[in-house]
Amino acid sequence: MREVAFWLERAGEPTYRVRAFRRAAEAVASADDVAQRLESGRLTDLPGVGKTTAKVVEQAHRGDVPDYLRRLRSEAERPEEGRELRAALRGDCHTHSDWSDGGSPIEEMAETARDLGHEWMVLTDHSPRLTVANGLSAERLRQQLEVIAEINERLAPFRILTGIEVDILDDGSLDQEEALLAELDVVVASVHSKLRMDSAAMTRRMCAAVRNPHVDVLGHCTGRRVAGTPRPQSEFDADEVFRACRDHGTAVEINSRPDRLDPPRTLLRRALELGCVFSIDSDSHAPGQLDWLHLGCARAQECEVPADRLINTRRADELLSWK
Template sequence: MDPVKALKQVAFHLERAGEPTYRVQAFRKAAAVIADLDPAEVEKRAKLGTLTDLKGVGKATAGVVVDALANREPSYLAKLRHVDFSGGEELRAKLKGDCHVHSDWSDGGSPIREMAEAARDLGHEFMVLTDHSPRLTVANGLSRARLEKQLEVVAELNVELAPFLILTGIEVDILDDGSLDQDDDMLERLDVVVASVHSKLKMPKAEMTERMVTAVSNPHVDILGHCTGRLVVGKGRPESQFDAVRVFEACAEHGTAVEINSRPERLDPPRRLLSLAVDAGCTFSIDSDAHAPGQLDWLHYGCARAEECGVTPDMVINTRSASALLSG
């Protein structure tokens, strides 16, 4: 087993388990250190027990390298592999891509290529890169100039990673009046636009309803992201208040998919609202909202909730191929 690959797999599974960033970074850093060495030196150090003399390689990461070189599954990795994902298996198997993914261009932790390769390794045909828009400065949102540069980078990566495809996109802020935080001509150039509320989450119900209806009615918007803005872990955050029936009817009318956000701290929308969206005739996008490679595997959580609420594969836009998604 390749030791660099083994270290990266441990990092992936730590991310999937929601472990602290410093722990994930320890394995990614060790992978980079080992990758820079001649394989013969790595083997020699493993035999002599001097791997930990290398800056960036500790006892746990060295153990993974030793196990990998001995062609046995690292015990550290074996403990992480098993996760009880129950429900939604059939729907998960039909997903061909992920429509909400972040990179280190905004508030993600990994380069675009690394996110794309991880998505590909999960069996996806495509992913949509949706870094934040300019107003969300806390998330290092992309200015127009940075977004234009990102489009160039994505075009180059698509040549290198073919047939896997990175679709261009954005998670654009829905402003107070329902307008969008990016120029119309830029939004027109993108493959997929996810629109989300990130500010004034406690806006009065009537105003929030108008704000969201205006946004999902915009012809540039393809997906309504994490519609309630709630957080269900730690101190949590309550749901934004809005007329869900009106918003979902507007989504159905204008062909805007409702996101089923799979992040464990979001799981948005709640089941009662997800059922309302089904009744309204909405389409859906089951997304990871991943900010790190391991988080791409959180789609199981969204699929389980979708299945519970009667969402069928034909209602989910990312069960389609990239070409069908773009033409639809």
């Protein structure tokens, strides 16, 4: 049922449907009489287990691939575009857990990343100003660092790198203590507010952020949304921002979320022409979304971004010594 939830998340299905399978998985895992319940037809008496999830459990218990799972696997798109780049990626620089606005625990996100073939994953939960996303205060972030250290002991050689998606404030400063940012492995800086700021002010704001020595990645640079509730891209002098990224060693994110796909191809090609490096990231908020990287890889390949310009083709130690 966890794999069912994975494919549902990957396909962008409604959250309530995903949660139904995760709740059912937890209920079945905690029950010590599943076989007896299946035999007597009482599996649906378990809280959170309905007819659909019960059928999945019944077929799996028999050793069969459940029909529901078989269908999801067959419907999953595996595009040819970007496969070479996808195979070259060793990790993901932008992920979220249930410490902020993600839907799953840190360890579950990490285990899924590992199972997808990653060597490492950067955990980048939100900073405190983004209260709607339960952003992490300095105190909570320090607590998270301790939790990550414990999980890394269990998951080695897979490695969770410490990080944050820090808000770029109106004046270009960052929404977290500078000393704490200096302790983190990777800092993704993103604009989440006043996205319609005039072009000159937005350019100054973004340039100030990417020049900060603690910032490693400029996240979803235009802030646009192309699905769900569409949102136009922010206006700024792209050449000036991308030159600042190039000159200060800040990677431009190729955001793989299907509702973002940011930056647009024209800006992606321009950043490439100007000599920027990139990070293809999932911006995942659930385990199944970690596999959205193929969308960013397809766009990168279409725009002829070479693998050696992608920071997440590097081993963890190489990434940490990059800046």
